[in-house]
Amino acid sequence: MSEDVVRMQVNPETCIAGGQCELLAPDVFEIDDDEVIAVVQGDGRLDRKVALEVIDRCPSGAISIVEPDEAAGGG
Amino acid sequence: MAAEGPPPPVDLRDPAVFAQGIPHDLFAELRATPGLHWSPQHDGDRGFWSVTRLAEVVEVSRDPATYSSEVGHIQMYDIEEDCLAARASMIDLDPPVHTRLRRLVSSAFTPRHVQGYREAIRRRVRATLDRLEVDGGGDWVDLVAAPIPIGVICDLMGVPEADHGYLIELSDHLVAGTSSEPLPADAYGNTTDLRLLPFNSPAASAMSAYADAHAARLRERPGDDLSSQLLAAEIDGEALSPEEFANFFRLMIFAGNETTRSAMSHLAMHARAFPDAFGAVAADRELLGALAEEIVRYSSPILYFRRTVTRATELGGTTLAAGDKVVMWYASANFDDAAFDAPLEFRVDRPPTPIHSAFGGGGAHFCLGASLARLELVELLDEMFDRGLELDHGTPTHVDSNFVNGIEHLPVTVTRSSDHRSTP
Ligand code: HEM
Ligand code: SF4
Numbered sequence: 488m489s490e491d492v493v494r495m496q497v498n499p500e501t502c503i504a505g506g507q508c509e510l511l512a513p514d515v516f517e518i519d520d521d522e523v524i525a526v527v528q529g530d531g532r533l534d535r536k537v538a539l540e541v542i543d544r545c546p547s548g549a550i551s552i553v554e555p556d557e558a559a560g561g562g
Numbered sequence: 563m564a565a566e567g568p569p570p571p572v573d574l575r576d577p578a579v580f581a582q583g584i585p586h587d588l589f590a591e592l593r594a595t596p597g598l599h600w601s602p603q604h605d606g607d608r609g610f611w612s613v614t615r616l617a618e619v620v621e622v623s624r625d626p627a628t629y630s631s632e633v634g635h636i637q638m639y640d641i642e643e644d645c646l647a648a649r650a651s652m653i654d655l656d657p658p659v660h661t662r663l664r665r666l667v668s669s670a671f672t673p674r675h676v677q678g679y680r681e682a683i684r685r686r687v688r689a690t691l692d693r694l695e696v697d698g699g700g701d702w703v704d705l706v707a708a709p710i711p712i713g714v715i716c717d718l719m720g721v722p723e724a725d726h727g728y729l730i731e732l733s734d735h736l737v738a739g740t741s742s743e744p745l746p747a748d749a750y751g752n753t754t755d756l757r758l759l760p761f762n763s764p765a766a767s768a769m770s771a772y773a774d775a776h777a778a779r780l781r782e783r784p785g786d787d788l789s790s791q792l793l794a795a796e797i798d799g800e801a802l803s804p805e806e807f808a809n810f811f812r813l814m815i816f817a818g819n820e821t822t823r824s825a826m827s828h829l830a831m832h833a834r835a836f837p838d839a840f841g842a843v844a845a846d847r848e849l850l851g852a853l854a855e856e857i858v859r860y861s862s863p864i865l866y867f868r869r870t871v872t873r874a875t876e877l878g879g880t881t882l883a884a885g886d887k888v889v890m891w892y893a894s895a896n897f898d899d900a901a902f903d904a905p906l907e908f909r910v911d912r913p914p915t916p917i918h919s920a921f922g923g924g925g926a927h928f929c930l931g932a933s934l935a936r937l938e939l940v941e942l943l944d945e946m947f948d949r950g951l952e953l954d955h956g957t958p959t960h961v962d963s964n965f966v967n968g969i970e971h972l973p974v975t976v977t978r979s980s981d982h983r984s985t986p
Contacts (some may be wrong), residue, residue, distance in 0.1 A: 500657075501925070501926070503664070503668065503925075503926060503928055504665070504668045504669065504672065505668075505671070505672065505673075505928060505930075505932065505933070506672030506673045506674055506675075506933065507673065509672065509673070509674060510673045510674070518669065518672050518674070520669050523665040523668050523669055540914070540915070543914075543915040543916075544914060544915055544917065546917060546921075546922075546924040546925070546928040546932075547624065547924055547925050547926065547928060548624055548924060548925070
């Protein structure tokens, strides 16, 4: 994975399904209407710059970057 | 009880402190002092810490396990244990119960979903501005700022148009419960012990009675509104009790109405006070969202919410003990110069982050209706710009409250700028 692309994850415990992420990066985030939380689409890859902005704008702090060791562990 | 901090220079419970709007100098002084200020015990409460800086408002808001909305009461005065349960709606509950309630309705409020309400909102905006223009002005609050938000939230909750006025009236009285002159205890035929009612207001029991009747109607003939959805919903196999439904209904009506009205009232004053910012947006509508956001930050319709500390902790250099009360002054945090450049300037070119705390500091309770409120403001502004409306206003009457930064009346005159003289 290139330096500037990261993988995103959403903490289902803290996500409040406000949908800011979906607004900013619709290819990666979608509000699942049944689960009522944001879910990551596909492999969740996002440009690092956009990723940081989405993380900042998530009002519940639910979004984070998957760290390489978590990814290796299958997370 | 933790060690006491310095007391604020005035009693922050006194609605008179907010009589002319947000006391910026006072809050700047509180923010500049390290640690938290301590307001000592008083008639109705056991004393509280004031959280005035944005970073700490965010810290508290995002940690509901340490700072509870459910233990104790989220307004300044204390209420007894037995009363909390009777009045509880999602805003006074902690996860996981809070989460289950919120998820019953949250999908209706995402930015994507609220776009579906755009046309209906715009129609309401047009109707109110038509009426205002016919008369060349009037009370901006009565004619514009009040009817739009109540209309929008009542549509969502399936409340017929004819009842909007009644619900505005009740919700006004709820706020009056935070003022120096509350309603008499038996108003609206109330027989419930005031202690059991939100805002200790008899209007809350009238609103619950309305909710019961509304529920009965919708059980007969369900619609595609949120009330019908709530009545049909089950949590762990159980439907909401009539009391839970009434509390839910009351929260939605109050939260969706009073706050947005306040932002729309301030909007009319901002339009005159900050013509450059408004002019820039009239010329470039891409900036509408930024303008709406700045109006919300600058008006900070809800001054504070309180939390109760559940375990010993430290905040902003002050040691807190379990049971301590912390009051998050959104109206201060939104003008924190550690977070916002020249915070008293009204700007439409602020960076998107940090997010102000007028909708809360983030976390579980972050305003459910934030995207809806933003859309309502954007539609009102866009229509005003389309019409080239020019507003002038007289002296505003502020709501007497230590809890909301509301405007009761705002006399305005309207004209159209010279290039908008013909009807659109
Ligand atoms: C400019 C307008 C508005 C402002 C300033 C505002 C402000 C707030 C604030 C400060 C909170 C508490 C956040 C916290 O404790 O962290 C809140 C919660 C809430 N707001 Fe708003 N609000 C606005 C509009 C609306 C609208 C239009 C609705 C319509 C449904 C709404 C519904 C709610 C609800 C249901 C909650 C409780 C959420 C929870 O506890 O999970 N608000 N709002
Ligand atoms: S922005 Fe954050 S809280 Fe909102 S839906 Fe996305 S992950 Fe959830």
